Amino acid sequence: MSPNALIPSHRKPRRPSASSRALRAGVTGGFLTLAVTGATVPANAAEKPVAETQEMPTITTALATSAAKSADTAEQVAFNYERQALQDSAFSKASKAAEKHKAEAVKKAKAEAKKEAEEARKAKEAAQARASRSSERSTLSAPSTSTATxxxxxxxxxxxxxxxxxxxxxxxxxxxxxxxxxxxxxxxxxxxxxxxxxxxxxxxxxxxxxxxxxxxxxxxxxxxxxxxxxxxxxxxxxxxxxxxxxxxxxxxxxxxxxxxxxxxxx
Missing domain, CATH: 3.90.1720.10 (endopeptidase domain like (from Nostoc punctiforme))
Structure with a gap:
């Protein structure tokens, strides 16, 4: 046996608190009755401060809403950029196509004008040749005095x-x-x-x-x-x-x- 075994303790015995007594009293029935709120909760539930249970849901919802709005804004900005890029690309393609069509039209018009000029030249030459042949025939068939006097x-x-x-x-x-x-x-x-x-x-x-x-x-x-x-x-x-x-x-x-x-x- 320890020499100190029979020395009485000078510490005062701890008195059970009211909440402890209430806890022991309510464990038998399986429910914990809190004197402060008067609420009945399961015996295995942990106590939480009233302020924590009231404020946390509010903070979490605000953050979620803000995050959702930020995500929507970012998505809208990205969509706008993509739409603008598509519009710019379409405009560039349309402009190039228009320039190509214009160049082809000018080339075709020049070719047609050249062809028409060539046809007009050939027609003129043919008309001149016909006129020359007609003049020759007229000359050869013109009346003349075969017996001069x-x-x-x-x-x-x-x-x-x-x-x-x-x-x-x-x-x-x-x-x-x-x-x-x-x-x-x-x-x-x-x-x-x-x-x-x-x-x-x-x-x-x-x-x-x-x-x-x-x-x-x-x-x-x-x-x-x-x-x-x-x-x-x-x-x-x-x-x-x-x-x-x-x-x-x-x-x-x-x-x-x-x-x-x-x-x-x-």
Missing amino acids: GSTATLVSFLKAQLGKAYVLGATGSSAYDCSGLTQAAFKQVGIDLPRVSQDQSTAGTQVGLDNLQVGDILYWGSAGSAYHVGVYVGDGNFIGAQNSSTGIVERPLNYDMPTGAVRVL
Whole structure:
């Protein structure tokens, strides 16, 4: 036995509190009766401060509501950004497509304009060709005096007498001629003094159309005032001229070498 075993304790015995007595009294029935609130709770329930049981639910709800609102706001902002990005992308695609269509339309319009211009050019050339052929037919079928009289008969007779003679550049007869030398010599037979060269002979008289030729008209090749060759119309669609050194002085139909114009001096 301990030496201190019989020494009485100086501590006062603890008196059970009212709540302890009430707890022991109520345990038998299985329920705890609290004098403060008068509520009956299960014996195994723990005591909690009144303030804690009243305030915590309020704080938790506020936080949850705030968090939910923040989440909704963030989601709305994200949605707005995504919608704006989609709109920008769609606008960019539409703009590029519009530019592409515009470029294609311009290209197509240019191609069509070029095609129309080419067709117009071909149509013009065809019309000119038809007009030229018509003019040639009119010239060949134009009435003419096959039997010349007076001055024209003398002129044609002289020209026919020179057929077969040589062409020599600068020659004026009587065994050889160049083109303007022959016409000058022929018109001297009827009292008309022509200039010496083709350029001047092409403007020596009145200009006439090839569809209105008469015997004795001077034909020229090239433009009036700068002609490079001349001959004389002798009727029936023919002319006589000193052509070149290979052929000499010959009679040929107009379509052998269609002249550019004609002048009338008789």
